Amino acid sequence: MTTESTGNLARLAQVCRLWRLRVARVRPELLPAGSPERSLERWVVEDEAGQLYVVERLDPRTVPHKMRVAAILDALVRVGFDKAHAYLADSAGWHVLPQGGSHWQISPCLESDHVPRPDWVREAWRGQALADFMLELRRVTSDLSLPPGEPFSIRDFVADLHQRLARERPELAAQLTPIVEALLDRWLGPDVPLPTAFCHGDPHPLNVIWQDQAIRAVIDWEFCGEKPQAYDVALLIGCAGSEDPEALTGELVRALLARLRAGGHPGADDPALWALVLGVRFGWLSEWLRREDDAMVALELDYMRLLVERRETLHAAWAEM
16 A cells, blocks of 8 residues: 555545544545535545445535535435435534544445446436436425525526626627527516426436436435426436437437326426526536536537527427327
């Protein structure tokens, strides 16, 4: 073991003792599921009993939000929602703890079956499983008191991003203006009802722990909260189409909408569904801008234009699924 590895083990072992875990070794060869950008650093460690955990060092600015998300997941677990991947709490019930000038959180490390890209968009069983997750989440949260947070406004998000681009990227803002104006004035205008519900916020298949064609757990709840009721449905459809535009009316989307409709989820028949698919793409555009990935920015703009061109076709196709 290198000096660096020994020092890392000692530091992580000290952190884990806050949760009464005795770390035997660090497992650098294991890559945790989910986005690595949700924390400053993360490691997989193994305790003396052979159990694996993900240890994350947090940006101090995110600590209040991380604590709120952890409390939400705990509330979901308490009502029997077994798809919530909760964080560990210490003996006093805290999920985020300070140590060595940093803040930390820990969760069990779960290994997922491989998600093939872009083939997942053609897997109907995956659409059915994700629909069942959305139906169960809606059921358990409909009367559940959760830690309060600001409701997410897709209208405000799109408008704010466009205004920022007008200052910082005026050429890109000008290209987006026809889409933004139509979206905010008509398709998601002030007169368009947008009933809200608690949503995961990013139910992409890569944020799911899959085992034997079933969902064992769902991770990355960073964007969960009160959103338009069709938000999760729209995000998943939009992600499928970004992998392959034909997937917008393909097997996974068909299975997703059919199962949601059969289960009574209002998101499947929400009149604003198409507009939300388009609106949610502005979140991805913001992400590509943050990463300074101009190639993805250009692709996202092309995808938005495609969604607009196919608006009537998609409305009709989704209504018949």
